[in-house]
Amino acid sequence: MIKVRRANERGGADYGWLNTSHTFSFNTYYDPNYMSFRTLRVINEDFVEPNQGFGTHGHQDMEIISYVVEGELAHKDSSGGSEVLRPHEVQRMTAGTGIRHSEFNPSDENKVHFYQIWIMPEKNGLKPGYEQTYFSPEEKKGKLKLVASRGGDDGSVHINQDVSLYASILDKEEAVSHELSENRHAWIQVIKGKLEINGEQLDVSDGAAISEEKLLKIKSLEDSTEFLLFDLN
Numbered sequence: 001m002i003k004v005r006r007a008n009e010r011g012g013a014d015y016g017w018l019n020t021s022h023t024f025s026f027n028t029y030y031d032p033n034y035m036s037f038r039t040l041r042v043i044n045e046d047f048v049e050p051n052q053g054f055g056t057h058g059h060q061d062m063e064i065i066s067y068v069v070e071g072e073l074a075h076k077d078s079s080g081g082s083e084v085l086r087p088h089e090v091q092r093m094t095a096g097t098g099i100r101h102s103e104f105n106p107s108d109e110n111k112v113h114f115y116q117i118w119i120m121p122e123k124n125g126l127k128p129g130y131e132q133t134y135f136s137p138e139e140k141k142g143k144l145k146l147v148a149s150r151g152g153d154d155g156s157v158h159i160n161q162d163v164s165l166y167a168s169i170l171d172k173e174e175a176v177s178h179e180l181s182e183n184r185h186a187w188i189q190v191i192k193g194k195l196e197i198n199g200e201q202l203d204v205s206d207g208a209a210i211s212e213e214k215l216l217k218i219k220s221l222e223d224s225t226e227f228l229l230f231d232l233n
Helices: none
Strands: 002-005 013-014 018-024 042-048 054-059 063-070 073-077 084-085 090-093 100-102 112-120 129-134 145-149 163-170 174-180 185-192 195-197 200-202 205-212 213-222 224-231
Touching: 002 200, 042 185, 054 073, 063 073, 063 185, 073 145, 084 090, 090 100, 090 145, 112 224, 163 174, 163 213, 185 213, 213 224
Parallel strands: none
Antiparallel strands: 002 205, 013 018, 018 042, 042 112, 054 100, 063 090, 063 112, 073 084, 073 100, 090 129, 145 163, 163 224, 174 213, 185 205, 185 224, 195 200, 195 213
């Protein structure tokens, strides 16, 4: 079963400095049909204007992943993390017992386009932490590259939940497949381009919740299609 979440059906708002779209209920946007999917709680697609950003604010008991599509995002947090996040880097922040952080677009000219993803942790009260890793486009071309996992396997960032996150870049007509184990589910988020998943077409910024499917056959319908695949319990 594949349930597509079309980009134009998402909630969100344009605040001038920030244009944001929410896959699931978030902040002032509420949809009882889209509260979360399995342990995925938030998938926000954000565009932040130059020299603007999110001031210091707090989170608790959440695994937060940031994925930049274009531009740069400066990050600072109370665990000691202080980095600039660029395309093809994956950042994981464990809010745990409590963390304060800020995100800022340091450019004078260009917007930053990024996804912020929240995953509910396997347990509360974890020690706050931060990790950031670069995965080159070549590592993702034509295959599913593991970029985040519970065990930090294959050089992926560690995440405190039974989730495996893959990133991929496919040229037109190129295809990959992914097998879901029994009682596993998937979410696919299109970052760029267009995909076909088991016959269902997804356009840029579309997402899809997938359950009761054993094999995912994923084919690109455009060159340089980029997407994320979450394998969830």
